Amino acid sequence: MLRCIIEHVDYGLALISIGSRRLHLANSAALLAMSADSNHSSGLSVVAGELCALTPVGERALERSLTLARTGVRDLLTANKGPGRTTVAVVPLAGPEEDGQALLIFSKPRLCDATTLALFARSCDLTAAESNVLAAVCEGKRPHEVARQHGVQVSTVRSQLLSIRQKTRSGSIRELVQTVSLLPPMARHLV
Template identity: 55%
Template sequence: MLHSTFAALASESVNYIDEPSTSESPDALGLMQCVLEQMDYGLALVHMATRQIRFANRLAHDGLNGPGSLRSGLCVVAGRLSTLLPTDHAQLERALLRAHGGVRALISLGGEDCTTSVAVVPLNAPTPTPYALLVFAKQQLCDSSTMALFARERGLTSAESNVLASVCSGMRPTEIAQHHGVQISTVRSQLRSIRLKTRCDTIRQLVETVSILPPMARHMAAVQH
């Protein structure tokens, strides 16, 4: 039944939204910026020649400024993209040069105590201006709002939701019990209930299920230019 349904859908042509006319472009741009704000990934558009940031959603803006740069390894100096650590600057430059040639790159930034990754993706935009998309690594497996929606949809109790969040943060059952001040038997009972409600046979499968949830942003904020 499912196979025949998928086959029927695949046989249909995909209808794309028409490109906006000149009069509709500002509205289309604003709509696209709102879309990017809803993603739980830092996304920034950088001019590969000048290193200037053309656009950054809220998560990327936070990752390029102030305390957020400690987590991303990137910052903005005199209006140009740079690295927080001077030792990381060379690999950023190499990644941008490769992107200028149409090659994607993944760079690792930060010291031994705090290492993060940023993807540098060249854009084949309908313009001669060379831009690359910076995709920041997520700071956690799943954001709190997505986790809450998942827990509510699967009928988890408040206590089970807290246990699920602890498991996805890497805590072991004994650590969860100590953290919440309950017996280990209580945590194990809650984990069994969570697996039943989420239809997961193992904790690993549960974590994998959470890891591929849609990446929704934790908040909606003003667009940063």
């Protein structure tokens, strides 16, 4: 049941033994972040069932985080310093020091998943065009970039943004993006 539950979360989640680094449980998002398919964006990999870093610098960072976890201290791990890097929270869980376990929580690769955004748009009665504008704004695009991307005038995008703000009861675009960033992290493949 636990495996089913963690698959519904859009954050990568993995459970490891602190001492042996043995991977006990991981959802698809965590496995992807540690795989070659994602270019190992986390800087971590699983080899023969054990968590390891891909570089000496990443290995030192991982060992530091696990040492802190042994003492019950949380840490943020960045094993990959390159572009598109993923930060991983290392959260110690109850258990004896050497055999204790840690929960790894991987950062999301984007502000909000498309499915979650679509559910939000539907709950606020946004049109398809408004949903597309909202998605673009959440990707950090400016109104003129959105207009160019959709082949419309900037005034059209501004009108859509006003309508979105009214329908979502947001006082500003910043407030709207903040609302979207706080939506529950539902995994897209299960919604």
